[in-house]
Structures are given as C-alpha cells and as structure tokens.
Amino acid sequence: MTALAIVWSILLAQVMLALAMAFALYRIIKGPRAQDRILGLDTLYINAMLMLLAFGIRTANTIYFETALIIALIGFASSIAFAKFLMRGEVIE
Amino acid sequence: MRAWYPYPLFSIALFLMWLLLNQSVAPGSIVLSLFLSTLLGWVMVKLQPSQSRLRRLGLMAGFALAVAADIIRSNVAVARIILRPRGKPANTGFMTVDVDLENENALALLACILTATPGTAWLEYDRRQKSLLLHVLDIDNEDLWRRTVKRYEAGLKEILE
Amino acid sequence: MNHLTDLPPWAAILVCGLLLLGAAMTLIGSLGLLRLPSFYDRLHAPTIATSGGTILICLASMLCFAVLQSRWIFHELLIIFFVTVTTPVTLMLLGQAALYRDRVKERSDVPRKPKPAAEPGSE
Structure with a gap:
C-alpha cells in the first residue's frame, strides 16, 4: 500500500516536472527576445536537474545525483557566458 | 599559521x-x-579579494533566519500572483532605493539576497549616486520593499563593516 | 520499487509530501515563465523553482536515503549550495544585460541611466 502510494506520487512529481520543462522549452522557442530564451534555458537546466533527482529517488542509483550536480554547474557557466555575450557581444573581456 | x-x-x-x-x-x-x-x-x-571580518556569529544566524522567513513569505506571494486569473494582471514596476554600503562583500551579499527573493530582482547599482535600481513584482507595496532593503542594509552593516 | 517498500510509513508520507510540494513549486515557477507578460516580470519566476523546488526535492531525497541508510546524503547538500549561490548571479547578469539592451534600443518602458550620465561604454 505504502509502496504503491510512493510510486504514484513520484510519478506525479515527474509529470509535473516534465510539464515545467515543456513550459521552459516553449519560452525558448517562442522568445520573443534573446534574453527570454536564455532565461528559458536556465530554467530548463534547473528543471532537468530536479527531474534527475526524482529519478534518483525512484531508482536509488547514485549516478543520477552526480549527473544532477554536473548539470547544475554546467548550466550556471553557460548561462553566465550567454548573459555576458548579450551585454557586450563578447564572452571574455 | x-x-x-x-x-x-x-x-x-x-x-x-x-x-x-x-x-x-x-x-x-x-x-x-x-x-x-x-x-x-x-x-x-x-x-586580492577585499577582506572583511565576520563578527558576531549570533547576529549572523538571526539575519539568516530573517532572510529565510522573508524568502518563504515572498515565495507564497509570488506563487499567488502567478496563479491569478488573466483578468487581473500583476502591478509590476521599477523602483530606486538609496543604499549606502561601501563594503564590496556586503554589496555582493545584498545583491544575492535580493535576487534570491522571488519578488525582487536587482538590476543596477550606481556607486556615485549610491542608488539601487530594483524591479519588483508587486509595486503596490513599494514602501514595504523599501523598508525591507533598509533592514537588510542595516543588518549587513552590523555584520560586515 | 524494491528499496521504497522498506520505508516506514511516516518517512514515506514525508518524502512524498516534500517531493510533490517541490515539484508543484517548480511547476508554478515555470508557469510564471509562461504567463507573465514582460521580460522583467519573468525574471522573478525561476527563483521560485530554485529556492522552493530545489530545496524541497533535495530534502525529500536526503530524508529518503537517510532513513534507508543506503549511502551518504551529502550530494544533495552540495546541490542546494550550488543552486542557491549560482542562480542569483545568473539572474542578476541577465537582468543587467536586458537593461543594457533595452537602453541601447531606447525603449521607453525602462528607466533611464541616472544623471549625471556616465560616458557610454564605461561602467
């Protein structure tokens, strides 16, 4: 009984996270301006990271947590680079 | 050592x-x-980062708790604004606050706190005018935000300067 | 569902609640990204996903694996730390970039540079 409830609630959480990812993706595609797309990309990174955490709880596999950590770091670096690029037109000053 | x-x-x-x-x-x-x-x-x-001494650990803990409470409250408020029906759009806008902080670390911390709070976003700080440009999601409570920023400023001054 | 059956009921309820609440917060944040009308409004939405969603979901997984005692629980702490420290920096830079671009385009709905105006290109 408990196990069934847990499985269903993890599934529900994953559906919600997938919907959140879809919203972020819509913002990337729709725009309308470059900064909106980057904001969408940043949100997509975070949502994907949370999705991986949910997978980790579901399967008890450590590798998901390593992946989530790496996605958090890489997402930060790329968003910063994009924002710098928008401001000056070049990444390294 | x-x-x-x-x-x-x-x-x-x-x-x-x-x-x-x-x-x-x-x-x-x-x-x-x-x-x-x-x-x-x-x-x-x-x-060569600018150094500042951390003083008064008790004060720091109190400040962190106050910030956490503010962030939780503001999370709920912003969630309510987002879930509002389409007929009533949120009243958003820019505002400027005078912030008189010299310490680089205190400014950086203030920027992170204000941006991490969902209702406010840090946009620009003018060092000569000592004025800070914010974007807030709920401009009707402008006084409340102004007081919050002032409170953070006082707290950071006590801890870091 | 091999390992999840070992959870005692109170832990199971707590894990489910935290997980669902965190996912709901994330969904609300992304919904804000979808619904709010202007870029500066949308700038506020992702902080809900990070401050609310990430912390709650990480707490759920910490609790789950601490009760099961199957491994160390510290990776989630690192994730919480990284996300809460890095997201404000990203959003701040994005906000500044948007302000800069809007000023270059001379749009009327953003505040002007405060006077006395700095010479362009230097900040």
Whole structure:
C-alpha cells in the first residue's frame, strides 16, 4: 500500500516536472527576445536537474545525483557566458 | 599559521567541499584536499579579494533566519500572483532605493539576497549616486520593499563593516 | 520499487509530501515563465523553482536515503549550495544585460541611466 502510494506520487512529481520543462522549452522557442530564451534555458537546466533527482529517488542509483550536480554547474557557466555575450557581444573581456 | 593559510575560512570551505565531492574520508583524499586548499589559498592572495571580518556569529544566524522567513513569505506571494486569473494582471514596476554600503562583500551579499527573493530582482547599482535600481513584482507595496532593503542594509552593516 | 517498500510509513508520507510540494513549486515557477507578460516580470519566476523546488526535492531525497541508510546524503547538500549561490548571479547578469539592451534600443518602458550620465561604454 505504502509502496504503491510512493510510486504514484513520484510519478506525479515527474509529470509535473516534465510539464515545467515543456513550459521552459516553449519560452525558448517562442522568445520573443534573446534574453527570454536564455532565461528559458536556465530554467530548463534547473528543471532537468530536479527531474534527475526524482529519478534518483525512484531508482536509488547514485549516478543520477552526480549527473544532477554536473548539470547544475554546467548550466550556471553557460548561462553566465550567454548573459555576458548579450551585454557586450563578447564572452571574455 | 597565517602565512600558510592567508584565507583560513576559504581554505576550510575548499577542504570540506573536496571531501564532500569525493564522498570519502580516506587518508589519500584528505592529503589531496589539504594540498589543494593550501595551494588555492595562495592563489587567492594573487587575486586580492577585499577582506572583511565576520563578527558576531549570533547576529549572523538571526539575519539568516530573517532572510529565510522573508524568502518563504515572498515565495507564497509570488506563487499567488502567478496563479491569478488573466483578468487581473500583476502591478509590476521599477523602483530606486538609496543604499549606502561601501563594503564590496556586503554589496555582493545584498545583491544575492535580493535576487534570491522571488519578488525582487536587482538590476543596477550606481556607486556615485549610491542608488539601487530594483524591479519588483508587486509595486503596490513599494514602501514595504523599501523598508525591507533598509533592514537588510542595516543588518549587513552590523555584520560586515 | 524494491528499496521504497522498506520505508516506514511516516518517512514515506514525508518524502512524498516534500517531493510533490517541490515539484508543484517548480511547476508554478515555470508557469510564471509562461504567463507573465514582460521580460522583467519573468525574471522573478525561476527563483521560485530554485529556492522552493530545489530545496524541497533535495530534502525529500536526503530524508529518503537517510532513513534507508543506503549511502551518504551529502550530494544533495552540495546541490542546494550550488543552486542557491549560482542562480542569483545568473539572474542578476541577465537582468543587467536586458537593461543594457533595452537602453541601447531606447525603449521607453525602462528607466533611464541616472544623471549625471556616465560616458557610454564605461561602467
């Protein structure tokens, strides 16, 4: 009984996270301006990271947590680079 | 000791983070993380960050709790604004606040706190005018935001300056 | 569902609650990204996903694996730390970039540079 409830609630959480990812993706595609797309990309990174955490709880596999950590770091670096690029037109000053 | 570790807090944080990333307290990883924290402490000397002493740990804990409570409250408020029906759009806008902080670290911390709070976003700080440009999601409560920023400013001054 | 059956009922309820609440917060944040009308409004939405969603979901997984005692629980702490420290920096830079671009385009709905105006290109 408990196990069934847990499985269903993890599934529900994953559906919600997938919907959140879809919203972020819509913002990337729709725009309308470059900064909106980057904001969408940043949100997509975070949502994907949370999705991986949910997978980790579901399967008890450590590798998901390593992946989530790496996605958090890489997402930060790329968003910063994009924002710098928008401001000056070049990444390294 | 000071000559070996010019930034002791930074070195301790690096040491702990390396152990956490490796998820082990085996002798090998302890030696490696000691080496790295010492080496990167020296690298930081070259970068010359502005130093400030952390004083009054009790005050810091109280400040952190107040910030956490504000963030939770603002999370709920912003969620309510987002879930509003389409007929009533949120009343958003820009506002400027005079902030008189000289310390670089205090300014950076203030920026992070204000941006991490969902209702407010830091946009620009003018050093000459000492004025801060914010975007807030709920401009009707402008006075409330102004008072909040002032409170943070006073708290950071007490802790860092 | 091999390992999840070992959870005692109170832990199971707590894990489920935290997980669902965190996912709901994330969904609300992304919904804000979808619904709010202007860029500066949308800038506020992702902070809900990070401050609310990430912390709650990480707490759920910490609790789950601490009760099961199957491994160390510290990776989630690192994730919470990284996300809460890095997201404000990203959003701040994005906000500044948007302000800069809007000023270059001379749009009327953003505040002007405060006077006395700095010479362009230097900040």
